[in-house]
Amino acid sequence: MPFAVTTKPLRMLRAASVLVAVSLALCGPQSSAHADGAYIRQAATETTERMASQPIQVAPASPYTQGSVAYVPTPEMATPSKSLNLALTLEAGRNNAVAQFQAGQNNFSNVGVLGGSRNAVGVLQAGNDVSNLYLVNTQSLSVGVLQPKGAAPSNVLIARLPNGALLIKK
16 A cells, blocks of 8 residues: 655654653653762871871972963954944845945945845945945845945935835935
8 A cells, every 4th residue: 555655644643643752751750869979088097197197298280370370352352443344234125135245344235125025135345435235125136235345325215115216215
């Protein structure tokens, strides 16, 4: 008798078995583990007594005291940074791809994809650039933002309206 095996029942079976295992582990009897101490006598009693009567000199593990450790910053932290490159992405959709590339200094890029699907966004900045790009309810759009060094700020909203029209606001 031939039969076909699909992945859906297997996934449901795996999920159910994991759920059962977790619930049994949480609901089972809770007992703590205890271990007995083990002591092995390796020396005779008189040797142990002789060693106990002699003073033991304690040497520090390292030649430095606890307060003598100084904080030494890494080279990146030692010199203050004059450049800031910041790329932020907010994606709330399906199968969207966002790539942001920044070269130079003082770049700020913000990309938001809200409620869309299968969109591709690329942002390339060369230095001292600001861009804000928002895609709202769009599908299968490819958008690129190219900013040469010192370009004017780019603020763009692209939205699919309820009537099907595409709104592009700069």
